[in-house]
Amino acid sequence: MRKKLLLVALLLLCVNIAYAAELKGAIYNSQLELQKDAIVEINTEPRQSIVSKDGSYLFNVPSGEYTLFAKHLNGQEIDMSAEEKISVSSEGSYTLDLILFDTLEEDETIDMDIPNELDEQSNSGTYLALSLLMLLVAGALAGIIFLKKKTAHFQKQIETELAGEKNIDDGLEKIISIIKSEGGRTTQLEIRKHIPLSEAKISLMIAELEDKGIVRKIKKGRGNIIILNR
DSSP, X not given: OHHHHHHHHHHHHHHHHHTOEXXXXXEEOTTSOBOOSEEEEEOOSSOEEEEESXXXXXXXXXXXXXXXXXXXXXXXXXEEEEEEEEEEOSSEEEEOOEEXXXXXXXXXXXXXXXXXXXXXXXXHHHHHHHHHHHHHHHHHHHHHHHHHHXXXXXXXXXXXXXXXXXXXHHHHHHHHHHHHHTTSEEEHHHHXXXXXXXXXXXXXXXXXXXXXXXXXXXXXXTEEEEEEOO
């Protein structure tokens, strides 16, 4: 009987040692709202998985390197997801919030059926000559269209950059206004939706606001959260 009790005590001790750390956090969507009904998984042995009903999660994990994955389903499709890596080096409590971002839909492949019917009665030499002529005409037209589009693209890019440099102060004020309208914090992705500038330009403007001490930027997953200093 004493041997059985000793064995049970040793097993309990092993469990407590193996799962010495507590990993927890909140789950947000891209609007920084708590996301309910998200599925959260961690690649422990055995793998652990929960469905969060209140926008939070909690796992007990041993020391090691792990990947934390969260997703939200719309029917049978994943419409939002997040993935974070974490290192658990000792016992204690670890907090890691997750932000779910919209997944990108793959472009559908368009199959084009090109008819290839030849008239067996036609003269092969004439057909070859006409084919070469059509190819030359098509190539010339394609070159003209390409040059026009390229020129228009460069012209538009130059005009956009000049307009952006001319109205840089207005752009900074607009970013501040967007952050205020979102309650003092928003994502860089949300700012880009309201300002028709390139990602690099938006990043430079946010960096300028950081240098002035107006905002601060926090890296979360695959995006940035911009917070207005009050």
